[in-house]
Amino acid sequence: MSAPSQARGALRGTSGRTIVADRAATVVLWALGGFVLLLLGAIILHFVIASIGVVSPSFIFGDPSDTELGGVGPLLWNSVYMLVLAMLIAVPLGILAGIYMSEYAGDNRVTDTIRFAEEAISSVPSIVVGLFGLIAFVNLTHWGFTALGGALALTLFNLPLMARLSEQALRAVPADERSASLALGATKWQTIRHVVLPLAIPGIVTGIILTAGRVFGEAAALLFTAGLSTPTGYNFGNLNIFDPKSPWSPFRPATTLSVYIWKTNSEGLSQFAAQIGDGASALLLGSVLIFNLGARFLGRILTRRLTAA
Amino acid sequence: MNTGDEMTTTTRAQDPIEASIDPSPATLPPRIVPVGPGRTADDARTGSPDVAGVAAMPKVAAEAVSITYGTKLAVRDVSLEVPERSILALIGPSGSGKSTFLRCFNRMNDLIPGARVTGQVRLDGIGLMDPDVSVVELRRRVGMVFQRPNPFPMSIYDNVAYGPRRRGASDRAQLDELVERSLTRAALWTEVKDDLRRKSGLALSGGQQQRLCIARVLATEPEVILMDEPASALDPISTLRVEELMRELRELYTIIIVTHNMQQAARVSDRTAFFNMGEDRAGYLVELDDTRTLFTNPKNQLTEDYVSGRFG
Amino acid sequence: MAVVGEAAGLAGLHVRPALRDRLDLPRRVVFLAAASMVAIVFVLLGFIAWQGVQLFVQNGYPIGSVISTTWSPQDAPISFGVLPFVAGTIGVTGVAVLISAPLSIGLALFLSEVAPRWARAVVQPALEIFVGIPSVVWGWLGLTILVPFLRTNLNGLGFTLGFSWFAGSLVLSIMILPTITTITYDAFRAVPQDLRTGSLALGTTRWQTIRHILLPAARAGTLTAIVLGLTRAAGEALAVQMVIGNRPTMPTSLTQPMTTLTSQITLDMGNTVFGAPDNNVLWTMGLILLAISMIAVLLIRKLNRSGGRR
Incomplete structure (x- = not known):
């Protein structure tokens, strides 16, 4: 050896x-x-x-001004309003799509195509989503720049994310629960509706908040859909949604907080541009933190409540 | 077995890595390294108290070893010795702490968060629990074969050469020779020699994979080999193959094997240690004896019940 | 199944399912919801492709005219060379990934191999917050902190840095750090524990195990992460636009201002007339961006499939 x-x-x-x-x-x-x-x-x-010295109630709720610091109230409102509009479309659609992908989709070409579409939409650059919105929701519809157009553009980000997160939440429900229900003679849909979906709710709620946080600060897709201007001096008592001055109207231009940061910088009109940018960025960052912590907190609470019940 | 009675002198390779691994002479501990086939002469002990062939300093020893995971005591107060070039089998029911205990000898328990080992484990008299012991060097000398074959996702050749390469071996001819020798000792060479470099280790059968893993350990030239139920995931034919292999390896290495299979322990080992789980759910050593004695004439009632199949 | 409760006995098993069950309305509804995403992709691709070729169709410019390094949309001779933008996008993205990939892979290694539980419990949420920080905020930080910092503090190095290629890449590298990190982390976690213990038991150090076992085994996942990072960086608009200086010439040096596809679209879309050649060329740039992202999606699919087979 x-x-x-x-x-x-x-x-x-x-x-x-x-x-x-x-x-x-x-x-x-x-x-x-x-x-x-x-x-x-x-x-x-x-x-x-x-x-x-910048962020104060009058900054958060006040109207913008060219001559003094002013506020970002309408822009913040527009961000929230468009987010809610977008979520109203994306959440139900996303959950339904998630149900299909988790419960019905077989291992075949149709599923593969849908999966590909999901990945493709998520990876389209947001500026290109904005361009698409400009054709689809501004020019073709003759709406011009509107909150609704912006919300629809945001839906393109929300939808695949929502579908993916719902699918994950649904898949996480143990197979035992399903077979137990099916063995009792429940139909597939009854099983989904009464057994699987309730168990997946904590995951779905967390998904909703995370999705919302992800698009709250979106700007590039909104430049050419919701526009770079907005009515100010909102009167929240004006519930006429067809009145372009109403804060509730989807058919009006609606600059969001994040678009406003970009606009303030690129146009540089206000002598307070730096403070406004800092304050608005701080507000955005704060919202991100709130969304993030909210998702964790709510997810935990719901899980505890559901598992205890 | 006396470590001083034979001597195969070989030239020590002029490996540049050596210099970088060896610490300064001042920190060199008195080492007692057995000299035999595959060992080098200048490793022979210097400055050791019991030089000239005091019979059988144990190759490996455990002294009052206890192991806890978090707050749970897993192994309680085990002491035993393993003579050089012999096979010790650890048998006992699940939960008796055999595998956990086995992992003390190469400090694999270090990798488990919350695991704590008290007592002392010795290799050639050196306390392995000492803070200045290099676990990396230790694991080179004390190799381990796992329950489930775990070849790396690379070619058969690269699998075997993995350990030596990590120690700086890069000479092609030396590596080739080492790979061939290790695979031959692991009784796998003839089956794989034709596509050593092309075939992935993962493409082998389960039994071949396990022999590959043994070859991989042999290539690092260990002195002790730990085997954690090495045949439990194998079919009967592969199992026999691996057992045969163990008996051959016994000529060169000190082996400690954990097994669930009493027949296996009886077939391959020189001595057998019986572990049991105590009332406190911690494993402890019940009895250790020559394998033949332990199976035919155990001193302890529990051992007798176990080997006669009355429990476990 | 519909006959349960109708006391139909065994014969009930042969009853034709009710119309309601045969239609299986829920299945159709959820299928439509999922399929709507396919429809969206087709419409989006169609619209952008249609508008992206109008420069050639409607305005009659030859396709070759955009393959030029000269960008002069207003002054004669008019030239719509998009190469400065394409090169800018590739350049700023490439350098960003060069900076970000090693950091991200290291961070993923930290999280998966080194960090004790408490450290992971702190760093992972921090990364999630990073993901959520809007790109305008990154742009704003770049504009108000990074660019002034580069301008005032690096003069001693013999060149001036301010709005520049380097600033753009730096901002992007931080933005894509969480993306690359989380995906690489998942790839490391997917490597069987057996391989780690197998390698460590042979007397190798943790770093050797990482280098020689973990990194090769997680290669497909790491590449996927890098491609995703590249895609995200290439499509990023506002943050980059705010710090790179927007000079529409071929990028020459990391210290110089430059431009990208996204920033040019952002800047000029509102200042040009829909349908005019200087507007349509922006759509052509959009189409190029879309093509880049679609190629990336296909590439990632391919990587994942080859990764899954091994």
């Missing part, structure tokens, strides 16, 4: 090239984890400081 040819190190001791490389790698990987936390911390801190 011939000799082994490998170096044999000492059992004690921690030197050696491989050990040093391992140590170094560990340090670098920890540093990366720390870097992410530091970066996020720095961003949040920056906006907290920047919003001092």
Whole structure:
């Protein structure tokens, strides 16, 4: 038997090239984890400081102004309003699509095509979604720039995400629950409706909030659909949805908070542009945090309630 | 087995890696490295208290080893010794802590969050629980074969060469030789020699995969091999093949094997240790003896019940 | 099934299902909902493709005319060369991924191989918040923090940096970091634990195990993550537009202003007349962007399929 040819190190001791490389790698990987936390911390801190003296009730609820700091009230309202409009379309449609993908879809070409479409829509750049909206919801419909057009463009982001998250939530329901119901003689739809869907609700609700958070700050798709102007001086008592001055009307231009940040910067009209940008960005970041924490919190509560019941 | 009675002198390879792995002489501990086939002469013990052939310092020893996972005691106070070049089988019912105990010898328990080992484990007298022990070097000397064959997703050749390469071996001819020798010892060479580099380790049958994993361990030239139910996922024919292999390996290595299969323990091992689960659900060592004695004439009633199939 | 409760006895099993069950209305409804996404894709592709070729159809420009590095939409000689934008998009995206991929893969390794539970419980939510930060906010940070920082602090290096290719890539690299990280992380988690213990038991270090076992085994997933990162970066509009300076020439240096497909569309769409050549060329750019993203989707599918087979 011939000799082994490998170096044999000492059992004690921690030197050696491989050990040093391992140590170094560990340090670098920890540093990366720390870097992410530091970066996020720095961003949040920056906006907290920047919003001092800017973000106040009159900033959040007030009207924009060219001569003084003004506020972002109508823009914030437009963001919320269009988000709700978009969710009204995307949530039911997305859940239904998720049900199909999770409960009915077989392993065949139809499913494959739908899956491909889902992936394709999610990866279309938002500016291209905006271009599509410009043709489909502005020019062809002769609506011009409207909140509804913007909401429909947002739906393109919401829908595939909502479908995917619903599908995941539904798939997570154990097979036992389904077979138990089917074994009792329930039809497939009854099983879905009364057994699977209720169990999937925490996941779906979390999905809704995450989806909402994802599109709340969307801007590029709205530039050419909801427009760069908005009526101000909203009177929330005006419930006539066909009155372009009504905050409830879907048929009016509606700049959102995030579009406003971009516009403030690119047009640079106000001498307070920097403060407005900081304040509005802080508000957006705050909303992201709220959406994120909300999704976690609500998901946890619903799970607890459902599993306890 | 006496470690000083034979000596196969071989030239130590002039490997540049060696210099970087070896710590400064000042930190070199007194090592007692057995000298035999596949071992090098200058590893022979220097400065050790019991030099000239004091009979059988155990190759491996456990001293009052207890293992806890979080707050759960898994193994309680086990002490045993394994002589060089022998096979020790650990048998016992599920939950008796055999596999957990086995993992002390190469400190694989380190990888489990919350696992804590107390007591001492020794290899050639060196305390493996000491903080200055390099687990990397330890695991090179104490190889392990797992319950489920786990070849890497790469060619058969690369699988076997994996360990040596990580230690810096890059000489093509030496590697070729090492791979062939390891596969031959693992009784796999003739079956795979034609597509060593083309065939993935994952494309082999279960029994072949397990022998590949053994070859992979042999290629790192260990002194001790731990086997955690190495045949439990194999068909009967592959199992026999692996058992045969173990008996051959016994000539060169110290082997500790965990098995559920008492016939297997009886067939392959020199000595057998019987573990049981105590009232506190912690595993403990009931009895250790020559395999023949333990199976035919156990001292402990529990052992007798177990080997005669009355429980477990 | 519909006969349960009708006391039909065994014979009931042979009763023809009720019309309602044969139609299976719920199935049709959920199918339509899912299929609506296919319809959307077709309509979107159709509209963008149609408008994207109008420069050639309606305005009569030869297709070759856009393959030029000269962008002069107003001053004679008029030229609609889109190459500066295409090159800009490729350049700013490529450098962003070069910065981001190593960081993201390292971060994914940290989360999957190194971090104790508490650290993972802190870093993962932080990444989720990163994903949610709107692109205008990134642009705003780039504009108000990064660009001034580069301009004032890097002068000692012998060049001036401000609105630049580098600034754009830096902003993008942070934006795609969570995307690449989470997908790579999933790929690492999918590698069987057996392989890790197998490698460590042979006396290799954690880093050796990562380099020689984990990274090769997760290659398909890592590539998918990088392609997704590239796609997201290429399609990003506002954040990039706010920091790259928007100079419509071929990109020359990381320190110089440049432009991209997205930023040109963003800037000029509102300033041109729908149907005019200088407007239609923007749609052509949109079509190029769409083509890039569709190619990426196909590529990812292919990667996933080959990854699944191994």
